[in-house]
Every structure is written in C-alpha cells, then in structure tokens.
Amino acid sequence: MNQTPDKTEILGWLRETNPERLAELWRRADGTRRQHVGDAVHLRGLVEISNHCARQCAYCGLRAGNENLARYRMLADEIFESAQQAVKFGYGTVVLQAGEDYGIAAEWLAEIIRRIKSETPLAVTLSLGERPDKDLAAWRAAGADRYLLRFETSDRNLFDEIHPPLGNRKCNRIAILRRLREFGFEVGSGIMVGIPGQTYASVANDIALFRELDLDMVGIGPFIPHPATPLGCGFKIFPSVNGEQVPNSELMVYKAVALTRLVRPDANIPATTALATINKKNGRELGLQRGANVFMPNLTPPKYRRLYEIYPNKACIAETGDACNGCLSLRIKDIGRHIGSGQGGRKKHQTGTALPAEKELCHA
Ligand code: SF4
Numbered sequence: 001m002n003q004t005p006d007k008t009e010i011l012g013w014l015r016e017t018n019p020e021r022l023a024e025l026w027r028r029a030d031g032t033r034r035q036h037v038g039d040a041v042h043l044r045g046l047v048e049i050s051n052h053c054a055r056q057c058a059y060c061g062l063r064a065g066n067e068n069l070a071r072y073r074m075l076a077d078e079i080f081e082s083a084q085q086a087v088k089f090g091y092g093t094v095v096l097q098a099g100e101d102y103g104i105a106a107e108w109l110a111e112i113i114r115r116i117k118s119e120t121p122l123a124v125t126l127s128l129g130e131r132p133d134k135d136l137a138a139w140r141a142a143g144a145d146r147y148l149l150r151f152e153t154s155d156r157n158l159f160d161e162i163h164p165p166l167g168n169r170k171c172n173r174i175a176i177l178r179r180l181r182e183f184g185f186e187v188g189s190g191i192m193v194g195i196p197g198q199t200y201a202s203v204a205n206d207i208a209l210f211r212e213l214d215l216d217m218v219g220i221g222p223f224i225p226h227p228a229t230p231l232g233c234g235f236k237i238f239p240s241v242n243g244e245q246v247p248n249s250e251l252m253v254y255k256a257v258a259l260t261r262l263v264r265p266d267a268n269i270p271a272t273t274a275l276a277t278i279n280k281k282n283g284r285e286l287g288l289q290r291g292a293n294v295f296m297p298n299l300t301p302p303k304y305r306r307l308y309e310i311y312p313n314k315a316c317i318a319e320t321g322d323a324c325n326g327c328l329s330l331r332i333k334d335i336g337r338h339i340g341s342g343q344g345g346r347k348k349h350q351t352g353t354a355l356p357a358e359k360e361l362c363h364a
Pocket of ligand 1 (some may be wrong): 053054055056057060061063064077099100123129308
C-alpha cells in the first residue's frame with residue numbers, strides 16, 4: 001500500500017478485522033506521524049466559553065431544544081484568565097469553543113482575541129460553528145490563527161437529516177471551510193464515526209475529502225448521542241443500510257485516525273476527548289500511537305465544565321485545569337513522547353499567512 005492510500009484502499013482498511021493486518025496499519029500511521037510531525041505532542045488548552053446554541057443537531061446535548069440544560073456564557077475576564085492558565089502550563093494554543101451562540105457578538109470576542117494576542121504568546125483557535133463571513137473576518141483581523149468546523153459527514157443527505165438548518169439558511173460547511181482558508185486561517189475539520197445510516201463507503205469519502213481540502217487539523221470522534229436528543233432517546237430511527245453501517249466503536253475511530261494520518265501526513269490530529277470517553281483507561285494514548293499528535297486539556301472553569309455535556313459521561317468533566325495538565329503530561333511521557341513547545345501550527349503556515357485583501361464578503 002502507498003503512504004497515501006486511494007479511496008479503494010481506505011475502504012479496505014475500514015473493513016479490515018484481522019489484528020495482524022491492523023497492526024500494519026498502526027505501524028504505518030505511527031511511522032508517517034513520526035516522519036512528518038515528530039514525537040512532540042502539542043497541547044491546546046480548551047476553553048468552552050458558552051453552552052448556548054441556536055442549532056438543533058439531533059444528537060447533541062447543547063441543542064437549543066434541550067430545555068433541561070442550565071446555560072452559561074463566560075465573562076471576558078474569565079476567558080482571559082483561562083488563557084493565562086494556558087500560558088502558565090506552557091501550552092502554545094488556546095481553543096475557544098462554544099455552541100453556535102449568536103449571543104457572542106463578533107466585536108466582543110474580537111476584543112478578547114486582541115487582548116490574548118497582545119498580552120500572551122498564544123495561538124488562538126476558534127470553534128464557534130457556522131458564523132457569517134463578516135464575523136469570521138473580524139476574528140481573523142483581530143488575530144485569531146485557526147478555525148475548527150467539523151463537516152461531520154460528507155454524505156449530504158445524512159448531514160441534512162441530523163443537522164436541521166437554521167431558519168431558511170442553507171448550510172454548506174465545505175464552502176465555509178474554503179472561505180476560512182481564503183481569510184488566512186489554519187483550517188480544521190473532522191467527522192463523527194458511526195452515525196446511524198453512515199456507511200463504510202461514506203467514511204472512505206470523508207477521509208478522501210480531508211486530503212482534497214488539505215486540512216491543517218482533523219478531529220475524529222465516535223458518534224455518542226446525548227440521551228436528551230432525538231437520536232439519543234430512540235425517537236429518530238434510520239433505515240438499515242444493509243450491513244454497511246459503520247460501527248461507532250473505538251476500533252473504527254482508530255482506523256479513521258490512522259488513515260487520516262496517511263492522507264494528511266503533516267496535519268495536526270488530536271486524540272480527542274470523545275475517544276477518552278469510550279476508553280478512559282488509555283484511549284488517548286492509543287490514539288497518539290495510531291496517528292495522532294495533539295491533546296486538548298480542558299481549561300474550562302470547573303463550575304461550567306459539567307454544563308458542556310455534548311454527549312454523556314464525557315471524560316475529564318470533574319477535573320480542574322491543574323489536574324488535567326498533570327494527568328496528560330504523565331500520559332505523554334509514559335508512551336515515550338514529549339510535550340511540544342511553541343504554538344505547534346502546521347509547519348507550512350508557521351511563518352504566518354497574510355489575510356487576503358479586503359473584498360466583498362458573502363454570508364454563510
Ligand atoms: S453540535 Fe454544535 S451546532 Fe449542533 S447543537 Fe451541538 S453545539 Fe450546537
């Protein structure tokens with residue numbers, strides 16, 4: 001097999017069950033990771049700045065329709081203090097994440113980004129949903145470096161089935177990802193593995209799309225529906241896909257991570273919290289040994305952390321930032337890797353990418 005498998009080969013690996021053959025996949029992914037991004041594990045401090053969301057995704061505990069969830073939005077000073085904690089722990093990046101919360105005004109957040117960029121050495125990554133171009137441009141102009149927006153599945157019908165549009169706005173995350181690139185962001189995306197109705201061929205298409213989009217960051221997690229959602233309570237049932245359903249298993253996530261490393265050799269790929277949720281003992285370590293090179297320790301203040309429950313039994317929900325930092329540092333050392341220094345961006349972007357000349361912006 002080539003280092004960069006084509007779609008047929010990707011499909012073959014997704015169906016593979018022989019442990020000896022899979023050991024070969026893990027070895028290839030780990031070797032590609034070492035060759036292209038080295039042994040450093042970069043730490044991104046995750047701050048879940050708001051659990052408000054305007055959307056109704058059929059699996060997510062933050063969906064607007066979940067009326068049993070107490071909502072919060074962090075104060076500007078609280079966000080900045082969390083960023084300072086990232087500096088204290090030696091992290092190179094702070095990730096500001098929220099539901100699609102239009103209570104987060106573009107200029108309010110731009111001011112916070114400017115403060116973090118001027119008073120700390122941190123890279124700023126945003127993960128705030130399908131915001132209009134003018135908001136994305138304002139945040140990029142304020143100094144934000146990266147943006148994460150998972151397309152979740154490249155199967156358009158399946159995507160539409162579980163991600164109802166907001167009002168009459170047609171959603172096109174692939175188009176938004178391309179515009180994020182035009183604005184000069186490093187661009188991240190990713191998928192869930194094991195969505196009801198998701199086939200092996202569909203996941204192979206997703207992984208091929210990571211390559212086509214030349215993504216800088218790719219996050220992959222198992223599909224875990226929250227019980228207070230249509231998919232989590234069994235209200236929404238999908239037709240059978242005739243034995244082609246991809247399981248939402250730990251093994252399938254490792255396969256997707258490993259194949260992603262082969263198609264995007266120099267991307268930053270996290271061993272996700274969702275992976276740690278389905279294998280709390282060593283899911284993250286196995287992710288790191290099968291293609292991943294990033295951890296995202298949680299810096300959300302403990303009083304908010306338990307309210308950011310996208311899916312149930314989320315790992316690290318009761319820990320403090322200090323506890324997460326200590327735990328993850330030990331896990332990295334235990335597998336013979338070391339903590340990366342600096343911002344840990346994709347190498348080809350490390351000299352900085354200029355914001356394109358101002359132009360008329362279309363809206364998502
Ligand atoms: S997946 Fe994201 S956009 Fe959808 S309901 Fe959850 S937080 Fe909102």
